[in-house]
Structure formats: C-alpha cells, structure tokens
Amino acid sequence: xxxxxxxxxxxxxxxxxxxxxxxxxxIPFIGFLIxxxxxxxxxxxxxxxxxxxxxxxxxxSFVVLLLTIKAGVPSQELSFTWLQTGNYVLDFGFRVDQLxxxxxxxxxxxxxxxxLFSIDYMHGDTGIARYYAELQMFTTxxxxxxTSTNLAQLFFFWELVGLCSYLxxxxxxxxxxxxQAAKKAFFVTKIGDVGLxxxxxxxxxxxxxxxxxxxxxxxxxxxxxxxALVTPALVTIIPLSIFAGAVGKSAQxxxxxxxxxxxxxxxxxxxxxxxxxxxxxxxxxxARIMDLFVLDLSGTALIVVRLFGAFTAFFAATIxxxxxxxxxxxxxxxxxxxxYMIMSLGVFHHSHGALxxxxxxxxxxxxxxxxxxxxxxxxxSGSVIHATHTQNMHEMGGLYKKMPITxxxxxxxxxxxxxxxxxxxxxxxxxxxxxxxxxxxxGWVSWVPFILALCAAFLTPYYMTRCVWLTFFGKPRKxxxxxxxxxxxxxxxxxxxxxxxxxxxxxxxxxxxxFQRFVFFHEFEHEVVNWTIIFGSTGxxxxxxxxxxxxxxxxxLKREKLIRAFRPIYVFLKNKWFIDExxxxxAIKPLFGISKLALWIDVYIIDGIVNGTAWFAGxxxxxxxxxxxxxxxxxxxxxxxxxVQFSNLVKWFDENIVDGMVNSLAHTFGFFGKYTRRMQTGFxxxxxxxxxxxxxxxxxxxxxxxx
Amino acid sequence: xxxxYLLLILGAALFCIGVMGALTLRNAIRILMCIxxxxxxxxxxxxxxxxxxxxxSGVGQSMVVFAIAVAAAETVIGxxxxxxxxxxxxxxxxxxxxxxxx
Numbered sequence: 183x184x185x186x187x188x189x190x191x192x193x194x195x196x197x198x199x200x201x202x203x204x205x206x207x208x209i210p211f212i213g214f215l216i217x218x219x220x221x222x223x224x225x226x227x228x229x230x231x232x233x234x235x236x237x238x239x240x241x242x243s244f245v246v247l248l249l250t251i252k253a254g255v256p257s258q259e260l261s262f263t264w265l266q267t268g269n270y271v272l273d274f275g276f277r278v279d280q281l282x283x284x285x286x287x288x289x290x291x292x293x294x295x296x297x298l299f300s301i302d303y304m305h306g307d308t309g310i311a312r313y314y315a316e317l318q319m320f321t322t323x324x325x326x327x328x329t330s331t332n333l334a335q336l337f338f339f340w341e342l343v344g345l346c347s348y349l350x351x352x353x354x355x356x357x358x359x360x361x362q363a364a365k366k367a368f369f370v371t372k373i374g375d376v377g378l379x380x381x382x383x384x385x386x387x388x389x390x391x392x393x394x395x396x397x398x399x400x401x402x403x404x405x406x407x408x409x410a411l412v413t414p415a416l417v418t419i420i421p422l423s424i425f426a427g428a429v430g431k432s433a434q435x436x437x438x439x440x441x442x443x444x445x446x447x448x449x450x451x452x453x454x455x456x457x458x459x460x461x462x463x464x465x466x467x468x469a470r471i472m473d474l475f476v477l478d479l480s481g482t483a484l485i486v487v488r489l490f491g492a493f494t495a496f497f498a499a500t501i502x503x504x505x506x507x508x509x510x511x512x513x514x515x516x517x518x519x520x521x522y523m524i525m526s527l528g529v530f531h532h533s534h535g536a537l538x539x540x541x542x543x544x545x546x547x548x549x550x551x552x553x554x555x556x557x558x559x560x561x562x563s564g565s566v567i568h569a570t571h572t573q574n575m576h577e578m579g580g581l582y583k584k585m586p587i588t589x590x591x592x593x594x595x596x597x598x599x600x601x602x603x604x605x606x607x608x609x610x611x612x613x614x615x616x617x618x619x620x621x622x623x624x625g626w627v628s629w630v631p632f633i634l635a636l637c638a639a640f641l642t643p644y645y646m647t648r649c650v651w652l653t654f655f656g657k658p659r660k661x662x663x664x665x666x667x668x669x670x671x672x673x674x675x676x677x678x679x680x681x682x683x684x685x686x687x688x689x690x691x692x693x694x695x696x697f698q699r700f701v702f703f704h705e706f707e708h709e710v711v712n713w714t715i716i717f718g719s720t721g722x723x724x725x726x727x728x729x730x731x732x733x734x735x736x737x738x739l740k741r742e743k744l745i746r747a748f749r750p751i752y753v754f755l756k757n758k759w760f761i762d763e764x765x766x767x768x769a770i771k772p773l774f775g776i777s778k779l780a781l782w783i784d785v786y787i788i789d790g791i792v793n794g795t796a797w798f799a800g801x802x803x804x805x806x807x808x809x810x811x812x813x814x815x816x817x818x819x820x821x822x823x824x825x826v827q828f829s830n831l832v833k834w835f836d837e838n839i840v841d842g843m844v845n846s847l848a849h850t851f852g853f854f855g856k857y858t859r860r861m862q863t864g865f866x867x868x869x870x871x872x873x874x875x876x877x878x879x880x881x882x883x884x885x886x887x888x889x
Numbered sequence: 890x891x892x893x894y895l896l897l898i899l900g901a902a903l904f905c906i907g908v909m910g911a912l913t914l915r916n917a918i919r920i921l922m923c924i925x926x927x928x929x930x931x932x933x934x935x936x937x938x939x940x941x942x943x944x945x946s947g948v949g950q951s952m953v954v955f956a957i958a959v960a961a962a963e964t965v966i967g968x969x970x971x972x973x974x975x976x977x978x979x980x981x982x983x984x985x986x987x988x989x990x991x
Binding site: 267268863864865866867870871874 | 987
C-alpha cells in the first residue's frame, strides 16, 4: 500500500522545485571547484565569491520553499539508475518534499550568514581560500543530504558532510589539539556510521520490493515489511541500527564526546556545522526513516530513541552549567537541545493499531528554531572571542557596553534558547513538552523522559544566564580593547536575532499552526494548547534565571561556597560525567592492552624460541667442531697434499689456456658494460618508462601478428 | 554503443594521464596518486566492457570491486613505504632517491 501511496505522491508534484533544488546544490559545488582550484590566485576574492555563490543558492532555495508551499505536495523525483547488478538497483536522484524545502532554506540562510560573518572573522588567515572552499563543499553536501531520494545516496552525502566537518575542525591543523579534535570527531561519528551502514546493508540485501532490491526512500517501508515476514526481530533492529548513525552525527550520548572537542575549529564553523546544520542531519535522518520506526508496532524502537534523547538532553545540560569556556557551554547546550529533538521524535501514541509519532512535527520545528538561535549564539560568541582573544568567560565581563549589538542579540538568542514567550524556543519547546505530556499514560517510558526534559528546561535558562552574565555584565575582569566589528559581523547577528524572535510564530498555535500544516508525518496533527505546560515552563524559566542571577549577579549565594558544599557533584560535572575517561577505559585501554600483550608474546615467547634454537645450535656446533678438528682435518690434510701436487699440474694449464679465454671474455663484457650500465640510472621513473615502452611495443607486435 | 566507446575513451584517458604523471612527477605521493589514476582507468574500462555485455551479469563489476580493494591495500603499503622514506631521509622526492644506481 505504501508503494501505491508513494507512487501517487510521486506523480502529483511538479518537477520544477526538483530542478531548482539541483541548481541550488550545484552552485556551491561550482563555488567549491572555483575557489578550490583558483584559490591561490584569488585569495582576496575568495570570501566575496563564496558569499555571492551561497547568496544565489539561498535565493533559489526561497523559491523552492515558496513553490512547495504553494503545491503542498512533494515535487516529482528526478533520478537515474546509478548502479544495477542483477535485481539490485541503486538510484541517484533528487526530490523536494516539505521537510527538504524547510531544510534547504535553513541550511542556505545560515550558511550565507556564516559566509558573511567569516569575511571579518577569518580576515588575514593564510588559508582563507581553503576555508571558503570547504564551506562551499559542506553546503553542497548538506543540501545533498536533505534532497536525496535514496538511502545510499544520502549516506554518500552524509559522509561528505562528515569529511567537511573533519577538514573544518582541523582547519588550523598546525595546532595539535585541532587536528586531534578533527580525528576524534571523524572516528567517533564513524562508530555510529557503521551502524547506519549495517542497517542499510540489511535492507538492501534482505529487502525485496516486487523482486527488486532497492534503497529508494519511498520503498524502504515495503522492503522492511518483506524482511519482517522472514525475521520479525529485524523490524526493531533496522531502524535502531540506522539511528546509530544519527546518534553519532547528532552527538547523542554516548557518542557525544566529539562535539565539545570540535570547538577547536573556527567559531563560524561551529555555528554552521556543529550547532545549526550538520548535527541536525541526525535529526533529519531519524525523521526521514520515521516510516520504518512506526512499522515496529510494539514501539520499542521509538522508546529507545526517546530515552536516548531525554537522557542526553538532561546530562549535557548539567555539564553545561560548570563549563568555563564560552564555546564549550554552547556545545553542551547544543547536545542538550539535540537530545530534546531526538526525544521528541520518539514520542508517539497508539491509534487504531498504528503508531502516530506526535512528536515528529515539534521536533522538526525545534530543529529549525534551534538552528537560528544557536547559530546566533555561536556567531555572537565568535564576535566576543574575536574582540577579546580569549574563550574563558571568567576573563570577560562588562562587554555589553563595548559591544551593544553583539550583547543584545546574544541576550535575545539566549532567551529564545531558554524558551521565553514569545521567542522562537518557547513555541517549539512547549510543543515538545505538550506532546510528551499527552503520552504520560504510557507509564515510566514517558514519565522519565518528561521529568528529564523538565530538568533540562530548568538547567538551560540557568546556564545561559550564567554565560550571559559572566560575558557581558559585571565588571571587566581582564583589561581588553573590545569593540564592535564592521557590519559584516553585526548584520548576521541582527538577522539571526530577528529570526530568533519571529520564526517561532510560524508554528504558533494561535496563528494557525502554519509550520505544522506544512511539515507533518502522513497527516496533520492539531496541537491542543496545554496551559499548565505553558505557565509551568515559564515559571521554571523565571526560577532558573533568578537562581543564575542570585549566584552570578547579586552574589546572594557565593559561588565558592556552593562549589565547596556540593564538591562531589561539582567534580563529577566538571569532568563531564567521566565519559571521556569511560571511553578510554572501555575502548582505548583494551586496545593498548592487546598491543602490549602482542609485544610481550613477541619479546618473550617468539624471541625465546629463537634464542633457544640458537643455544642448541651453538652446542651442536661445538660438538661438530671437535669432530672436525680431529677427524676430518686429518683426512683433509692428506687429501690436500695430493691435491697440491695435482694442482701444480693444473696451474700451468689454467694460467696459460683457461685464463686467456676468461680474460678475453671479461674484456668483451666490460666493453659492453661500459655502455649499457648507463641504463641503470637508479631513477624509478626511468625504469617505469622503459617498462611502459616495452609493453607498448609488445602489444603492438602482438596486435600486428593477430590482425 | 556510443556510451561504451565514451567510457572506453574515458578509461584510456585516465590511464594515459596516470602514466604521464607517474613518469614525469617527482613527488612519491603524487606518483602513488597517478598509479591510482591508472588503476581507475583500468576499472572504468572494465565497467564499460561489463555494461556493454549484460549477459555476464556483473562479473566485470565484481572484478572492479576486487581491483578497488587491492588498490586500497597497495596504497597502504605505498604510503607506508613513503612514510618510512620520509622518516629516513626527510624528503620524498624520487629524483633524489637513486640508491639503485650502479
């Protein structure tokens, strides 16, 4: 049935949005090629060029979004067969549905603003052309992820996104910490990607849609159903295995360890990749395969997703409260908010024997809002870091007077993140909490995430208050000459702040739920306004802000005293729940252990065998020596005497006749060798050239003989 | 048919670029990359031949997959050798590397 449905949707859309989307993907790719190839020549122009390319791409994305809103259905797919072996078919194609259209706009808008912001931020860096080329490549890959029609193609772009992330984290690769962070990000996300790949392979090999093995996203439910007929357990395992990829990419517990380290990259990169877009790719993937999650009617798969998200939301928020580095605070805040989205994706209720993921739309709504205000926060922190040359919040303070625009936009975005009415975060966070509250009758699998989410909702305003106060207010704790940068820095901040205020209204229940009517899962779900949640969460925000101010602004509660009083908790949080240590203990130590064991075996056992053999051989040698010197030598000496006599005879023959022959032969070879030895130049290239020429001649000769 | 020819030309072109590079470049890493190009030229040729003969049902493609795996292994060894060379000598210029000279 899904198949038929997909066909109908497939037929009904127009092809124009697809073509436009392909163009908007192609433009940054062309930009990447141009900047990448001619970067050395056009070093000065690379920023402007890149910004213009993304600007055009952004405008086209707006058109795509408008067309999709107007049509209300996904556009027609444009694809070709990429690979066909027997009945295993892989397509390569593009399609724009409502979710892709929203993602296209979010990605290009933030990418454009980051490009603009970076002009000043990266000014004077020797690698600026490389920086812009990589940003362009990243944008291409990210747009590819959201418009792919095929899981394999999605995986391809997904890995490309990971590669760009690796390159950009390690942008300042001469710094040891930067390239180590890049490696860590790459390896840790790969752990998740292995799960994604396994899930994909199971579907491709086992799934059977009318006799064809395919990974087309529209056909995946049918494929998984055919697998479920044979092995029912796989219906839970496949989506979770794909979800492992999302856990890695979206930095969920326990694979979140790479994201805080990824802050080694330039700050605009953190804004674009590690706050707004790439980390959202995991959310996007989970939403894309929601069709597979709802096939598991027991709901186990979705509950696992929900618990992972809820725990991550809570645990990252606790860590964010004790970080000193402004970017680390934002990084843990990002992990926490991503956990919120993942949790929301796992919220469902049963209806007529089917699972309705009621958290689907709120999650994607939060994804969009979060992208804007978190990009704003990161760019704001970039502006601050650029001005003060430090990332430690305890060395800042009092910056509001010196940098009013950065300060104001940062405060607005913080309040949006906290979820204050009527800013963006309020609408989506309360939608998530409402959807979760509607399923509380399901027992602990809903209660536990709900409580964790409320805790995170309390911690978020608290750590943002702390961050804002330490950075912008109070007395300057270290002298600096901070001042606002040019319009290229402030314009993105202002734009994002305005969006952080306004974007929430597109999903507000009081304004017609435009977003929910546009992006939904199979059918639109009307959201019932829950006043308890609204007032409760607002109360929580005020309480948290008050607590934060009480500690950091008014000094009613002394920070040192609190640290002393709650020392074990503080140490636990300061060390990030010892997750990095746990990874070291679980994964890295055993690896070194195995290596050491191998070394030990090598040194003691293998070397022992060799040494033992040698000792034995030595003893045997002594025995043989005795035999040799007494028995054999006597014989040999006798034989020697006879031989000497004979030799004298032969000597004459040898000196006169044989030597003459040999010498003349040697002279001949020496004569030739003088010339041929020049071929032995010792250069590999020359040998290779001779080899190629010989083979070519041989082939020509063979060809002549055959034809 | 024309598709096959185009692919064959592409394969040949890749191979020739690889040969040219392998013969003229000095940096060992670049030469390794050129050798990869040659391998890929051969792979494209195989694919072209396989796709023009559907009745072989993927034998050519499988061969290419093997070739890619072998190429990956070869690259690992080659890079290992280059790294060893770099550690020992401090450069990877093959022109200077003429220990085999008479």
